[in-house]
Amino acid sequence: MADQRYDPKQIEPKWQKLWASERTWEVSNEPIGTDERPKSYVLEMLPYPSGEPHIGHLKNYSLGDAIAHFHRRTGHRVLHPMGYDAFGLPAENHAINTGERPRDSTNASIAAFRRAFNSWGISIDWSRELATHEPEYYRWTQWIFLALYERGLAYRKEAAVKWCPNDQTVLANEQVIDGRCERCGHLVEIRQLEQWFFRITDYADRLLDDLQTIDWPEHVTAMQRNWIGRSAGAEVTFRCDEVGIDYPVFTTRPDTLFGATFFVMAPEHPDVGRLAAGTEYEQQVHDYVNRALTESVEVRGAADKPKTGVPLGRTVTNPVTGEQIPMFVADYVLMEYGTGAIMGVPAHDQRDYDFAVAFGLEIRQVVEPVDGEVPEGEAFVSHTADERLVNSGEFSGMDAVAGQQAIIEWLDREGKGHASVNYRLRDWLVSRQRYWGCPIPIIYCESCGMVPVPESDLPVRLPDVDDYKPKGRSPLAAAEDWVNVRCPNCKGPARRETDTMDTFVDSSWYYMRYCDPHNDKAPWDRHVLDSWMPVDQYIGGVEHAILHLMYSRFFVKALADMGLLGFQEPFKALFTQGMILGPDGVKMSKSAGNVISPMPIVDRYGADAARCYVLFIGPPDQDAAWSESSLAGVHKFLGRLWRLGDGLSGDAGPAEQPAGAEGDALTLVRKANWAIDKVTTGMTGRFTFNTAIAAIMELVNEVYHHLDAELGARRFAVATAASLLFPFAPHLGSEVYEMVTGQRVWEEPWPAADASMLQSDTFELVCQVNGKVRDRVIAQSGAPRDELERLCMATRGVQAHVDGHEVAKVIVVPDKLVNVVVR
């Protein structure tokens, strides 16, 4: 072979320049003439520009780019854009620490990402690039906020909200992990504050039901189902005659209503003080409530916390038994779920059981298994049709499922309750007391009250400030020139809203802006939007399973209801990539000291090797540890392909499959077609790029083993390898394809496997005795069953194990194996 070497530093910039100057990956919103190719929108989650890109970005965009290239070459008009999720706390904290303005550090990081994407050769339509911190973008974020506001989907309300004392801002429920701030890890406090919310709970049912219409990984839809937390049951009214008030409770087990022997309210319930007033427990209740309110989210929420509580000194009426049952206040009841009060059914709820034991309350069994025992010392919580109601008046004897229905109907007739559904999902808290975010376009007027900024005044620009330090209110509040405005209505003195939006608002619609990125009349033209959306393949990390992916679904549904778009789901298919762990198998982090940066890797081995390696490392949806030696192996493989191409470069010609190939040539032609089939299958569905690349390696190995095969066959095999490799290693794929054929590989259609070449004339017949392989023999493809049986029985290995035994049965699987069953 020639003594030249594969040199990515020569090859990669050459192709990058060509693609940039020819704007190869740009796609028009108005296809010219007779372009009737189907559209395909391939999108990776946009990066958050903070510092330099890391190895996870390389994997994310290598995955998406491979899919985009495959779709292009299989006849699609592919939209594959890029942008930056530019607002956010890290840039602001960086500013507090260093004094560097968020805008400057963010723009520097964006430049680093742009450089990286170019040096990796990602096929991006750069004409659609956007960043969420630019007024041209956030003008429309504000516009959407106001559209939600007009329809009552954005509202301001005082509520008990989660507050991070370190970041000095409120957080959405979704941003609190185990009682701690997801960003900084500080314990979160509860504060009673007036804040902005989006009414996502209005969409709970649709967000749940429509999960069935999208092709997402099971674990992600499961997480969303879980998070929405829909429970069906009943609302049942318990009346407190002493004060003359009805207290509804929510229960998923109305069939156990006859077993409700006490009643519990959350410490935050507004009636707790009034109910206890004048009773012997007044002081105790007061103290208990105060203590509960000051407890941290983490302590209060601990599942194994012993049950505590205080009697209220009052009773309510159990609506089915008519009994007076005692009322309590206890912190295991949460104000934010259901009605903030529960019926206590100790026999059939473990928490109620624990409470009843602690307070010596009656435990009354009202459901029993048809056969089997009720467990001792714990609640019997099972709920199936194999269980019967007992001690339940007219409902006794019914099975638990039917009994539940019957009791709901009875409650409905008597006006004491009705079927009801509850959700765990809370409304999305979107306001933040921080600087580096999209300003909320609302003005507070002394006489007109809350006034939306008129559309003609958008965007409300984020002003420059000098002090980013959080002080419990937005740093914007100090920008007096900006804050003080005239009321758009009455022209009187007014003040701007100084909170900014959660950055998840920005990223809830960016994928739509890509479709019509330069529109300055509207966030998008609906016809253009509907022609590209929904995203056909979305690719990103699983860490957004709930936050970004649910907020975006909510946005699309809300905007669809306004007639602004004509689809119900933003992301038709989702792929969640696994993480790349450090060489030690531990998640990469500065503290673990195991961070692998993509830039030196690309510099040393080339972008193609880096891209192929992160795809070859394992199934792309699974985590995998970094291995430099495996990366070197991939680099070696690329060099092997390059040398084959180099060797054929003097004989460049069409890469057609040679007709009538025989011997070595036929072997190569078959292997090439086998690889086409393998790679094509791997590109669809599960994205098994690791095995696709392995198939190309096999093809390349096969060429090395048949270097004497005739030129046409070698050229076909090498060109095919380059063509198949192109989505993973676009520079080398282009280089080798050009060396061998003189053509541009990305302008070639994706190769189609020749079905007649996928099967050979003969095959190796596996000969088993009692399911164990005892021999192998070459047989003609398509040979009849009796012929295969005869061949198998004649082998030495089979005879040795059949000898002296009675043949009970022979199983023949044509073109595969024969299994002789002996006794």
Next chain:
RNA sequence: GCGGCGGUGGUGGAACGGUAGACACGAUGCUCUCAAAAGGCAUUGUCCGUAAGGACGUGUGGGUUCGAAUCCCACCCGCCGCACCA
């Protein structure tokens, strides 16, 4: 506790119910070379055996089947999400 995912050589991982371990890393040997780098070729699940060959092997225990890593049941272990949600 609820929901989801996983457990295969020294390592990463392959395997429509049909040859377990493709491909790659690592290791060993050979080769090219004055030499090295780089390359090429070969071997490589474990155990017994010089070999032919055999036995054992996909977390554990059962089951279905001519045949199970794959399907079913019961467990064990690990990871992820949710969780005093009534």
